[in-house]
Amino acid sequence: MCRRLARQRMAPLLALLVALLATPPRAEAQTTPAEPGETAAPVPPTAAPFEAPPIATSPNVAPPIAAPPNVAPPAAAPAVAAPPSAPLPLVEQTILEPPVFEPVVRPRLSLAAGMGATFDAAGFPGGTHAIPAFFAVGGFGDGLGGFDLGAFASSASGRFQVDASGVSDNPVDRLALDAFGVVRPAARLARGDDRYRMRVLRTAAAELGLGVEREGRATGSGSRLALHTGARVELPLTRAGEASELRLRLAVRRAIGLYTPEVAGATPVDVTKVGDTTEVYAALAVVF
Numbered sequence: 001m002c003r004r005l006a007r008q009r010m011a012p013l014l015a016l017l018v019a020l021l022a023t024p025p026r027a028e029a030q031t032t033p034a035e036p037g038e039t040a041a042p043v044p045p046t047a048a049p050f051e052a053p054p055i056a057t058s059p060n061v062a063p064p065i066a067a068p069p070n071v072a073p074p075a076a077a078p079a080v081a082a083p084p085s086a087p088l089p090l091v092e093q094t095i096l097e098p099p100v101f102e103p104v105v106r107p108r109l110s111l112a113a114g115m116g117a118t119f120d121a122a123g124f125p126g127g128t129h130a131i132p133a134f135f136a137v138g139g140f141g142d143g144l145g146g147f148d149l150g151a152f153a154s155s156a157s158g159r160f161q162v163d164a165s166g167v168s169d170n171p172v173d174r175l176a177l178d179a180f181g182v183v184r185p186a187a188r189l190a191r192g193d194d195r196y197r198m199r200v201l202r203t204a205a206a207e208l209g210l211g212v213e214r215e216g217r218a219t220g221s222g223s224r225l226a227l228h229t230g231a232r233v234e235l236p237l238t239r240a241g242e243a244s245e246l247r248l249r250l251a252v253r254r255a256i257g258l259y260t261p262e263v264a265g266a267t268p269v270d271v272t273k274v275g276d277t278t279e280v281y282a283a284l285a286v287v288f
Contacts, residue, residue: 107140107141107142107143107146108141108142108143108287108288109138109139109140109287109288110137110138110139110142110148110285110286110287110288111137111138111139111285111286112135112136112137112138112139112249112283112284112285112286113134113135113136113137113283113284114134114135114249114281114282114283114284115132115133115134115135115281115282115283116132116133116135116279116280116281116282116283117130117131117132117133117279117280117281118130118131118133118152118154118174118277118278118279119131119277119278119279120154120156120171120172120174120277121275122171122172122215122263122272122273122274122275122277123156123169123170123171123172123217123272124169124171125169126169129156129159129169129171131154131155131156131159131171132154132155133152133153133154133155133174133279133281134152134153135150135151135152135251135279135281135283136150136151136152137149137150137151137249137283137285138150139182141182142187142287143184143187143188144183144184144185144187144188145181145182145183145184146181146182146184146205147179147180147181147182148178148179148180148181148182148207148209149177149178149179150177150178150179150180150211150228150253151175151176151177151178152174152175152176152178152253152279152281153173153174153175153176154173154174154175155173156171156172156173156174157171157172157173157217157218159171170217170265170270170272171217172215172216172217172263172272172274173215173216173217174213174214174215174277175213175214175216176211176212176213176214176226176255177211177212178209178210178211178228178253178255179209179210179211179228180207180208180209180210180211180228180230181207181208181209182205182206182207183205183206183208184202184203184204184205185204185206186201186202186204187202189201189202194240194241196236199236199240200233200234200235200236203232203233203234203236203247204231204232204233205231205232205233206230206231207228207229207230207231207232207253208228208229208230209227209228210225210226210227210228211225211226211227211228211255212224212225212226213225213226213255213257215261215263215274216263217263217265217272219264219265220263220264220265221263222261222262222263222274223261224257224258224259224260224261224274225257225258225259226255226256226257226258226276227255227256227257227258228253228254228255229253229254229255229256230251230252230253230254231251231252232249232250232251232252233249233250233251234247234248234249234250234285235247235248235250243288244286244287244288245286245287245288246284246285246286246287247284247285247286247287248282248283248284248285249282249283249284249285250282251280251281251282251283252278252279252280253278253279253280253281254276254277254278254279255276255277255279256276257274257275257276260273260274260275261273261274262274
């Protein structure tokens with residue numbers, strides 16, 4: 001196409017060159033100078049030069065662009081079926097489930113404090129006397145078994161008198177700390193029975209443990225190890241099924257000494273042997 005356009009552009013130039021070559025040269029008139037007295041002959045008119053007619057040239061028109069032939073799209077290739085895949089091997093999977101922990105139920109706790117009396121014969125020539133005493137007990141567990149820590153203190157100093165024979169009482173004060181186990185034989189009996197007598201029966205318990213005791217008066221003191229024994233029962237003061245309960249505890253305690261200490265008095269001959277005692281008390285107990 002480019003060559004064709006170049007030829008069309010060169011054709012007018014070639015035609016113009018040919019016309020110039022075919023045109024003869026223009027003859028110039030030769031004149032001779034006139035003699036004096038002569039009249040110069042008129043110069044014939046010069047013929048106009050030959051001009052070649054203009055060559056018609058076609059306008060530069062871009063050749064029409066032929067539309068591309070309608071070519072049918074290629075036929076789609078037939079679908080090739082994928083080869084059957086082999087079945088995946090079965091893999092055993094072990095699913096580990098987290099362990100299920102049951103909630104830990106803490107044992108019920110109890111605190112009790114009350115007043116009572118200790119039956120003491122040490123320092124009383126006339127026999128056993130009831131001495132006021134204070135008791136405090138803290139416990140772990142309210143079921144079949146439990147563990148308690150207890151303390152008691154008696155106040156006998158100053159509680160003496162002179163009898164008709166002139167013999168005066170010279171008692172001792174006691175301070176004891178005990179650690180003992182508690183067993184409730186009926187704790188698992190008829191748990192669903194909320195009748196009052198059954199609730200009282202389930203609190204009946206026996207106590208067994210060890211304790212240390214200090215005996216003293218203003219002039220001297222002694223100590224001993226003792227075997228703690230006891231029993232108790234509790235009267236519920238609140239309704240059944242509550243998370244915390246208030247009870248009235250009725251208890252008895254017996255301390256059996258592993259040996260018998262002696263407490264000196266004001267004179268060398270005033271020596272008191274300290275024996276075993278029995279205590280009873282009532283206390284308010286909170287179980288939670």
